[in-house]
Amino acid sequence: MVAPVVSLETEVVRVPLHTPFVTALRRTEHAETLVLRLTDADGVTGWGEAPQVWRVTGDSLAGSQACLEGPLRDVLLGATGLTAAVGAVQRAVVGNAAARSAADVALHDLAARQAGLTLAAHLAAYAGAEPDRGEVLTDMTLSAGTADVLAEAARARVADGFGTLKLKVGADPAGDAARVRSVREAVGPGVVLRLDANQGWDAHQAVRILDEIRDLGVELVEQPVPRRDLLGLAHVRTHAREVGVPLLADESVFDLDDLVEVVRHRAADLVNVKLAKCGGLTPALELIRVARHHDLGVVIGCMMESHLGVGAAAALAQATGLAGAGHVHDLDAGWWVTGSPYVGGVSYDRDRIVLPDAPGLGITGPAG
Template sequence: MTRVAGVATTRLSARLHTPFVTALRRTTTVDTVVVRVTDSDGVTGWGEAPQVWQVTGESLAGAEACLEGPLAAVVTGRSVEDLAATCRAVQHAVAGNHGAKAALDVALHDLAARRQGLSLPRFLGTDVHRLPTDVTLAAGDAGTLAATAGQRVGDGFEVLKMKVGTDAATDVARVLAVREAVGPDVSLRLDANQGWTPREAVTVVSALEDAGAAVELVEQPVPAADLDGLAWVTARVGTPVMADESVYGLRDLVEVIRRRAADHVNVKLAKCGGLSVGRALLDLAHAHGMGTIVGSMMESPLGVGAAASLAAAAGTTLVPDLDAAWWLAASPFHGGLSYDGASVVLPDTAGLGVEGLR
């Protein structure tokens, strides 16, 4: 019987070609813990746990300690054939630590797919290896945002995700500047990253509706824990509202659905703990008529490749948010996901297609 033989981690910091700025943070690097799970036959699966202090609160040191300690202990020696049971054991091994759990969950799926000689999308049940993505416009002044938006449309992107929430008083002007720059045919979605109060959110979104800005959706307008505020906004604006930081796992999504707090949900592996939970979240949302996307943190091609594989296999109602690795100045890996204009391209090779660090 082939068993999990070992779990190893490596810290990675990769430079972005452009600073990434939101209402929560500014970063010029992807900082992540890469995990490798090797079985007794010498086959290795890959995953990652990104550090995003302002969202998950997890550090590189914490993810590393979790992966090398209790998570490694719970999977080492287990049969590689019993993927579902092993992934459940990972979820129950520790409280929190969703990024570390996601890293190991993805690595176990990658390992299983490689053992069968299947790409991760095929292993998850789809032949789709190419899918569209939006691209984020980092927070900035109106002129810079308008110019950047024009460049991104020139790059082939048809869905722009604009970061707002840094200053409610000027958000309307910035959004209208972008809409004027790109014209009516480009989809424009907003992400406030918890930056508004409920009243500010309703004021800004209502002003944009009155101005005919044709915003596709507004993501996480209020603080994550304020589900009452989220529901209050959703009930008072015509623009669809998407929950992101308010939803980590199934319990969170059940509560959002119960309160009718949002119209859509953004499922991210580093928030929910991996592919197993991510698929369950999408299935639950679809069963209750919620709109869905699969998103990414500021991750490398490992995490984004896994998220894209989930989006391809489970399907989403809206164009997914898979541009994180597009921001990298260069991939730190041999193999793996790539971009072709506004499309994410997943290699039709074993697992995630990552063969090693550069």
């Protein structure tokens, strides 16, 4: 960053979904997010967003807006140095991960635009790495539902070009194995299946279900037990390794302290890094570095947010060598909305996230 930040604007964006999104934690028919715009003295604008995720992060639109318009405004206006500014953002408030993420992403987007670099190229340079030119691939979520509904949705999503499906389970543990079997029978052996219980099982249920699905070729199981139950998660992992199914920690890892505890308990094989959960691109880079140091795999995910947040997460994947063959992330949120609320930015081509060849996130303004 060179020219100082002179303007901060926030706007609530509510975009309808074409299909209701249902998990063990919630049901929603809209993506609700708070968009942040930072503009420097030369008229260059950086974009960020703070999605509302009451049941995961606890962040609301009103709370994020108050945070960005209050204490974070004080550290953002006048900012000229990226490293100092992103550090100040992370220190300015406790919690408020979505607001911190919006500020952090907007600062990185602004710096990338000032340098004339894509966000991925900027992040790679910031982290001292070479950007990955590989494609960023995403799975597709199947909302929680009956076995028949899931099987029908699975066939439709495969026809749409998605080779990796993530089944939302956990709302009815007794019937989850039958749901997985129904989907496997519907799509055949060539489609990759992931399960996400969203904390909906206890450790004993998880072990039982792993036994029941051991012949169904499940690639991984995400967050089977409640967030704080690391002993239970570690117990499930021991059994999961016996049946050959890795565990992915999501809600159990918000920040670096959480990741250290997961490592200490040997509770997971992979970690799901989400910007609105950890506080932005800067802490996400650190989480990825530490996870790799401890031989944990990394999936980059998203909340129910817009193309803006998906674009930042996809750029993070390219910047950290997590693109291309062997890497399928969890970045389908933009697919669910009826249309992008922005001009420019990322788009979808079947299961591929198409990043723009333009400075920063490539967003030039609101749609319409």
